[in-house]
Amino acid sequence: METNQVSQTPAISPLVIRERTGSISAAEVISVLKGEITALHIKQAFSTEIADEITANFIRSPGLKERNDGVPGQYVGASHYRNDAATYFAEAETARPDVDALFGNLVDPVRGLFDALKRQLHKQGIELRLARSDSGQANICRAVSWSGGGTYVLQPHDDVAQVLCAENDYELPAVAQNTVAALNFYPSMPEEGGNLRLWSHKPTVNDRKSQGVETTGYPYSAAYLETVPYRDIQLRAGDIGLIDGGFVHGVTGQSSNGRRRLVLNSFFGFARPDLVLWWT
Template sequence: MTGTGTGAVQAPPSRTVTGWSGDADYFSFPEHHEFRPEPVVDVLRGRRAGVIFRGMVARDVCAELAARFWDSPDRERRSTEAPSYHLGAYHYHKTTEHYLDESERGAAALDKVLDLPDDPLTTFYTGLAEELAPEGVDVRLARHHGRTASRGLLRSWHGDGRYALDPHEDRSQCTEPRQADFEIQRVVDHEVCALNICLEKGDGGRLLVWNIQPDDASKRRMGLHHTGSPYPTRTLDGIECRWIDVHPGDVYVFNGSHVHAVEPNSDPGTRRTTLAGIFGFIDDGTVVSWT
């Protein structure tokens, strides 16, 4: 179940968006200055909303990854849903086969960009796997009939409205009917965790997280049950929220079942580029990741 933090409280029913909200101990984002997988497990197990690792990735590694992304001939432009440039595959609103086809086609280009001794994706997931191994938990890429999900997604949002990325949550997209055969749908019985590695960012570009995991009634009422996006800002009025500033090299993990958004950069000439993924338990002994 999502929202398993202790001391949970229910959001007042008068709000347009109703659902689960956590108490002060849960709805917090502790900061660390070196990578420690233990706090990530707290997010995975629903004990904390998020965690931030400041400066986990060296600035020169961030700059090199960002440069390789923007120089890649395989970089694509996404003009629908959330406008962005990206390298890697989105599972959003696709059939399982379509997503895995795109994952396979983009694997070589993604591997070429990430081919560094200090690849932060490998560092993160290796550390998480080592932390969970004594509990008998396997950490791996999501798979289907011998095919695997993309291991990462490089992206740069360029929405020019109030948000570069509108308020949304990641749990609903994991119920896409056309992916009913994909094992990632079992994550909705646990916690859907978002991983973001900041590579470059100008002024602004903060993450905004609301202390609400919308219930099915809200999602169905707004027609967002299988998409989770976008939640009109007015429907979130009065709900506790947290602004999180991030800088190149910062790695942040949070419970993606919470409504969240991305602020645009205040200088239109600058870019906000991240390396991202989604992960979560599908059963007591398995954590899978995808994009």
Template sequence: MTSSVTTRPITGWSGDADYFTFREYQEFVPEAVLDVLEGRCAGVVFRGMVPLDVAANISRRFWDSPHRQVRGAEAPGYYIGAYTWNKPTAQYLDEAAAANPILRDLLDVPGDPMKQFYAGLGAVLAERGAVVRPAEHEGRIAAIALFRSWHGRGAFALEPHDDDSQCSDPQMADFERNGVFGNPIGALNICLENKGGGGRLVYWNVQPDLESKRSLGVEYTGSPYPAELLKDYESKWIDVNPGDVYVFNGAHVHAVEPNTTEKQTRTTLAAMMAFRDDRTVVTWS
């Protein structure tokens, strides 16, 4: 029998048609990232921003790296980097300190897309006297990026979840990132490879409220949301191709569609970012 915990409908905030869209660009338009970070639209996609040879080179470096790790049941797949999910500040910062030199080395290639992204975003923020930088704590900094290849074998390669709940996790209350809670969370994803079919981003028009998160036991983790509780909300299925860069408000529930066969791989380079105050966008992974 299904328990009442999983049958309460998910309630929360949904955007109107102007907001609930992924604006498509054929080039990098850094101003558009601010439309997401300031809550004017759900997402933006910069098609083909990364040349295919650059994407393939970085992806190869990921698969060849001795530092590639396996991630467990909550998000099965491979990764290099550090992630904040469900851990205390000190552990994350230790992991970030170990990961950052490895990430810098992996991204030390001609055409590093992270460099290009932050140069563009930094320039538009500078026009208004603001900066973008890694979140800090007692002189230590967040991880600069996270490589991932999701391999969930169920209905989704990565289960429906949100990225804002973890920003209020008491285990990380002392981390600067805590100050972004309540603001749009910019989930930056750079697609390095997505061989074959599938691998779309699935994105629902709901930012679950606290009651819904509590009833599902995901107040601080944001994961997982049962897909059957999302079926009444509009969803967008966003095609993701190598070289595409996309940024979306991670406070909405979202997931990753599996590839069409188990042998296929979808690899992305990612980071999170949000306004901590009017003059500071902090990043983490």
């Protein structure tokens, strides 16, 4: 009993948050990868014209689907979450034309960041590439509009459990030993809410076990997080949020009328000292 209770008291890890307006730099991205920054919030990082066109393309996409994996939301693209590698990479291949079509004739800002980071890492002798298997390779991003009701449209979770517990046929589990960086571009945001809430806590395997979320990292209860300080990152369309996905985070409730919230999401991290993998 005693030890159980101890393991259920979340340890506090400080948040290092950098917020500014402008363009994201590869050097800052690498600081997140190295665990020096917990969250990087770049305001007005891409134009509202691009943001609006991506949003319009998402809404009319023939590839728009309802998630059926217990996390409420609509999406275009593929998620490795709770999928074996064969399923994920096959879905990624099928969805690629729909993901590409989100950007129409635009210069894709996610691809722009991927390419810049690839060049920067290459100078340091590090390869950046999409995760892959015999059945295909990951897409550059997936687009998601969360639709949970109540306090959170996306419940508090971490992004590491799903990587650590990815099956053997994935290249990904090695990345869970390092920072799992979660990259989010926001083409559309509601009038109110929809902010990214980041708790000062990086769960361990034992923490996850105690909460019954060992393989998913989702969702952490309000009771578990009660004593943990948090910060809200206030987002607007055109912003980028890059976080250490090992910290518990979630998306706050949003106004239900008006603009919907849309995120372009990708994950990346070191699989080896000379290899960074990128997936969705």
